[in-house]
Amino acid sequence: MIKLENVSKGYSEGKVLHTILSGVNLNINKGEIVILYGKSGSGKSTLLNLLAGIDLPDEGSIFFEDVNITALSEKERTLFRRKRIGFIFQFFNLIPTLTVSENLKLPLELNSMPFKKADEILGEVGLLDRINAYPDVLSGGEQQRVAIARALIHNPDFILADEPTGNLDFDTSKQIIDLIDRIVKQQGKTMIMATHSKDVMGLADRVLTLKDDKFIEMN
Amino acid sequence: MKIIHRSSLRYIFKHKLQFGLSILGIAIGVAIIAAIDIANISTSKAFNLSLNSVTGKATHRIISTSGSIPDSVYSFLRIQKGLKDIAPVVEDNITIGDSTKKSFVLLGVDVFAEKPFRDYTSSSGSDNKNGFKEFLTAKNTIVLSAENAKLLKKSIGDTINASIRGIKKKVVLSGIINNYGNPSQLENLIISDIATAQELTGKRGTIDVIDIIINENLKEDYVKNILPAGLELQRSSSRSDIAEQMLSAFNVNLNALSMLALIVGVFLIYNTMTFSVVQRKKILGIYRSLGVTENEIYRLIISEVLLIGFIGTVLGFLLAILISKNLLVLISRTINDLYFIVSVTEIEVTPFIVLKTLIVGIAASLLSALKPAREASQSKPGISIVRSNQESKILGNIYKLSVYGIISGLLGAAILMLPSKNVWLSYVGVLPVIIGFALMSPLVIKVSDKILTPLSGKLFGIAGRISSRSIIQNISRTNTAIFSLSIAVAATVGVGTMISSFRETVVTWLENGLKADIYVSAPSLISNSNDPIIPYYIRDSIINMKEVRNINYYSEFKLFQDGKLINILASGFTDPSSKDFRLQGNDDEKVISKFQNGEVLVTEPYAYKNNIKAGNVIQLKTDEGYKDFKVAGIYYDYSSDKGFVSIEYSVFKKYWKSNGLSGIAVYLKNDKDAETVRNKISSFAGSDVELIIRSNKFLRESSIQIFDRTFIVAKVLQLLSVVVAFIGILSSLMSLQLERNKEMGILRAVGFLPSQLFKISTLQSILMGLISGLLSLPLGALLAYILVFIINKRSFGWTMQLSLEPRVLVEAMVLAIVAAVLAGIYPGYEISKISPSAALREE
Incomplete structure (x- = not known):
């Protein structure tokens, strides 16, 4: 489970301090899919950055099970992220100089895992025929499917997704939502997804929105 | 190979022109350093070989303070003092040949005393064994190596014209030495009987040197004690030590000058790596979000640079071997003009040169990549990856950088003012001065932008405004390109002014000193x-x-x-x-x-x-x-x-x-x-x-000719550093072109013609050249001052008048602008071909 204790984060612009999150407390259970809903600039991405250990909170602690990632060094946080977190981005963020297959093998190599899982997961996302293609010849939907496969291939416990359908048309978005529903849910992963689209709400166990610098649950 | 390394390689291949230019830059820089080393070591080796051929196995030599030793001294030492391992030698320069002439060292030896010292006379391959017997009895007979006999097209028995100590003579070839160990050893040598040498050189009754072998049986102190007044016992190696002393300042300056192109090359690699990091910021951010650590990113960039540096260094070394033969001619001619006679035909590549070149090439590449690698490793693994705004970082720090620049310049000045005569220390002092200017260049660009943007807008409309503004908007890349070019141009101003100041001083000195009407010399x-x-x-x-x-x-x-x-x-x-x-x-x-x-x-x-x-x-x-x-x-x-x-x-x-x-x-x-x-x-x-009898004017002109000849190498090295700077600005403009594809696509989409895009690009090149030129003038003047008053003084001890000619400054401006414009042609052409749809499709 993930636990946020009194987490605050702000940024300064010159001498002015802008608070984004203030004293956030949050518990996310194992296997739960939580959606962070809100308009652009509401602090969703900031929270995802904190959860990934990319940024550190100004105050408070973040626990992944019994690991307090805010107490880890930069290197330890990176290694934690490498092993236990999978990312899905709005703009896919595949490495343009690597083929589909190599993009998938990258997390396996970083975690010293065998490569054989790459074909299997590509089959699951329906892209076995594009295994040697470079990202620039794939459609947006295909790229996002590869990105989802890459986020899951090393079997992380937690999936963080930032507007995964934000750059896709309605039909493709639906396919991606189905895919996430099928794979992520089936595998019982914990997932936190930031979005401003209501189309993905069906996936969620819980939907949270930011109000007065704090997340509250939506009905 | 790791997947991230595979990705790097593909990135490099995708941008082969940029990386290729970097490799070329480092290759030229390394080639110059290695070529100078090869030329210096080859010259020194040739000189030592010819010395060895004269010295043979002698450990010491007895010389006279006034240059000549009476024959009787040799008899005294051999007969009365019982010294066995001694041999008399007459040694002089001689030029022989008819259609082809060549200068040699004439070595007059006593065949009977020679055996422990030099073994030419017993060389098994000698043609006409009697040659050595003949030259005891026949008049003016000499022995040559087979290679020299072939070069002069002479065979045994031929009479050859000779000139020795200004006197014309005829000599007869009585023997040819074949298959003697290292043929280079005999390359500059003519052997004759000592009596013949005395006759030819006009040294009747005297010898130049008595060679001697000092060992356990014959102590140095004993020999010193029995020597008559006016004679000195000297180690045989001291001649090569003296030659090294004579050449040390010359070599130090040559080596320092040879580093100029590499310094410019370092900026080129820095520029390429910075660009490649900035362009890959997104990829690096993805790596980080996938769990690649900072150190792994750092090592990735360093490994790329090691690859570039290694390829550049190897290519540079091969290039060095090609150009060193030409440099050898220039350097050995200068040594012959100024110091001593040396004839070098073979280049010498030693393990030391190979190692030094590898270390210098790779270290320079690594040095240039440290900052980009650090920046790369600090890429934020953002979920919404924001393109790093390096420009605003530099612009925000302009004044801080300028203060650092002033501090660096002052540090350089402090090093230069240290009361030392060490020439290397002076060059070390130059480095902070250059770095100081580099740190101040963003400020110069900012000030230039304030002046040039409105001016360029007024003259060329919106195209002019875009051209000028984009220099400051892309300052992280334009700054390095502008500065690399300005260093090379400043070096041209500095070295050019040093040469013209020196020339001016020498001309004045000759005019004041050469007052006689006729000069007679040998x-x-x-x-x-x-x-x-x-x-x-x-x-x-x-x-x-x-x-x-x-x-x-x-x-x-x-x-x-x-x-x-x-x-x-x-x-x-x-x-x-x-x-x-x-x-x-x-x-x-x-x-x-x-x-x-x-x-x-x-x-x-x-x-x-x-x-x-x-x-x-x-x-x-x-x-x-x-x-x-x-x-x-x-x-x-x-x-x-x-x-x-x-x-x-x-x-x-x-x-x-x-x-x-x-x-x-x-x-x-x-x-x-x-x-x-x-x-x-x-x-x-x-x-x-x-006799050479010359008028005042002719002597002055020939002195100036020699002066000009000695500076050809400096001018060649200076030109090559401009070539590297040219490559630097070309690479930088290529990078900018890639970066601005989308911007240019938008301009095409809103109705700009390809010719207008070419105009924007060319105008930008002109403006960058102009700023480089402006920056190079004060730096060049400062370098000239340092070269004339500090480095020259410490190297040679001469006082010179600084003569900073307006012509040199105008030439520097023209050079900077022309180099930038030429470098801008290809990127401009590429920009003009941009397809708006393709450029706009890019995410």
């Missing part, structure tokens, strides 16, 4: 040195000519004293008012009077290098042992960086034996015709004595 293989071989009767005949008002005459003489070489210049004049010394201080009459009364004068380089001031006493080894000489004054002289001790002729003759004169300056009576006098002097000499 032919010499070294342009700035003349052996004392003009017979005295020629001087006496000239004095008695009715057309002659008065004369100055001099003998040059090399004094080997305690492992050091001191150049002695014995000067005599018939009228003290025609003295040609340009003395420091204002008390000429008094100083000359002291000089005539037995005190000595020293040249400025001699005084500087030996810490001598007027009034000091120097000790010189005369034929009668050590004598003290008071220094009457110091005079300016630009003919030798080793310097001279000048002694009045009658004083010189009192302490040393002299063989003749090196030169005579003849002052004519007002109405007398120089050509007539010249012909008369030639007739005194007769057809056997070769």
Whole structure:
């Protein structure tokens, strides 16, 4: 489970301090899919950055099970992220100089895992025929499917997704939502997804929105 | 191979032009350094080989302070003192040949004493074994190596024309040495019997050197004790030590200058790597979000640079081997002009050069990549990856960078002002000055933007405004390109001004010093040195000519004293008012009077290098042992960086034996015709004595010709650094073109014509060239000042007048703009071809 204790984060612009999150407390259970809903600039991405250990909170602690990632060094946080977190981005963020297959093998190599899982997961996302293609010849939907496969291939416990359908048309978005529903849910992963689209709400166990610098649950 | 490395390689191949240019930049930089090293080491090796061929197995040599040893001394040591392993040698320079001429060292040896020293005479491959017997009995016979006989197209029995000590002779080839160990060893050598050598060189009854082998049976101290006065026991290796001493300042400056292109190359790699990091910021961010650590990213970038550096260094080394042959010709010609005779035909690549080149090439590449690698490793693994705004980072820190720049410049000034004569330290001091300017260049770009953007907008409309604005908008890339070009151009200003200042000083010195109408000298293989071989009767005949008002005459003489070489210049004049010394201080009459009364004068380089001031006493080894000489004054002289001790002729003759004169300056009576006098002097000499009789103007012109020749290497190196800078700005403009694809696509989409995009790109190149030029002028002037007043002084001891010509500054501006415009043509062409749809499709 993930636990946020009194987490605050702000940024300064010159001498002015802008608070984004203030004293956030949050518990996310194992296997739960939580959606962070809100308009652009509401602090969703900031929270995802904190959860990934990319940024550190100004105050408070973040626990992944019994690991307090805010107490880890930069290197330890990176290694934690490498092993236990999978990312899905709005703009896919595949490495343009690597083929589909190599993009998938990258997390396996970083975690010293065998490569054989790459074909299997590509089959699951329906892209076995594009295994040697470079990202620039794939459609947006295909790229996002590869990105989802890459986020899951090393079997992380937690999936963080930032507007995964934000750059896709309605039909493709639906396919991606189905895919996430099928794979992520089936595998019982914990997932936190930031979005401003209501189309993905069906996936969620819980939907949270930011109000007065704090997340509250939506009905 | 790891997947991230595979990705890197593909990125490099995708941007092969940028990385290719970086490799080329480092290759040229490395090639110059390696080529200079190869040329220097080859020259030194050739010189040592020719020395070894003369020295053979002798551990020591007995020499005379006045240059010649009576035959009787050899007999005394061998017979009366019972020294066995000694051999007499006569050694001189000789030029032989008919259609093809070549200069050699003539080695006159005693075949019977030779065996322990040199084994040419017993060489198994010698043709005509009798050759060595013949040259004992037949007149003027010599032995050559097979290679030289072939070069001169001569065979055994042929008579060959020779010129030795200014006198024409004929020699007969009596033997050829085949298959002798290393043929290069005999490349500069002619062997003859000692009696023949004495005859040919006019040294009847004397020898130059007695070679000796010192070992457990024969102690050094014993030999020293039994030597008659005026003789000195010297280690055989001390000659090569002296040669090294003579060349050290020359080599240091050559090596330092050779680094210029590499310094520019470092900026080029820095630029390429910065660009590649900025362009891959997104990829690096993805890596980080996937769990690649900072150190892994750092190592990734460093491994890319190592690859580029390694390829560049290997290519550079191969290039060095190609260009070193040409450099060798230039360098050995300068050494022959200024220092000693050396003939180098083979290049020498030693493991040291290979290792040094590898280290320098790879270290320079690594150095240039440290900052980009650090920036890459600090890429934020953002979920919404934001493109790093390096521009605003630089712009925000402009004033801070400028302050650092001033501090760096002051640090350089402090190093340069340290009371040291170390030339390398001076070059170390130059580096912070250059870095200081580099740190201040963003400020210059910002100020230029304020002036150039409105101006360019007024002149060229929106295209002009875009061109100028994009320089500051892309300052992280344009800054390095502008600065690399400005360093290369500043070096052109600095080195150009140093050369012109030096030239100007030498011309003034020649004009003030060369006042006589006619100059008589003996032919010499070294342009700035003349052996004392003009017979005295020629001087006496000239004095008695009715057309002659008065004369100055001099003998040059090399004094080997305690492992050091001191150049002695014995000067005599018939009228003290025609003295040609340009003395420091204002008390000429008094100083000359002291000089005539037995005190000595020293040249400025001699005084500087030996810490001598007027009034000091120097000790010189005369034929009668050590004598003290008071220094009457110091005079300016630009003919030798080793310097001279000048002694009045009658004083010189009192302490040393002299063989003749090196030169005579003849002052004519007002109405007398120089050509007539010249012909008369030639007739005194007769057809056997070769004299060079030159007018004042001709001597001045030929001196300047030699001067210009010695700076060809510097000019070539300077030009090559401009080539590297050109590559740098080309690479930078290519990078900018890639970065601005989308912007240009938008411009095309809103109706800009391809020609207008080309105009934007070209205008930008012109403006970048202009800013580089402006930046290079103060840096160039500063470099000129440092080169003229600090580095030159510490290297050679000369005082020069700084002559910063407006022409040099205008040329620098033109060079910067032309280089930038030429470099901008291809990127401009590429920009004009941009397809708006393709550019806009990019995410």
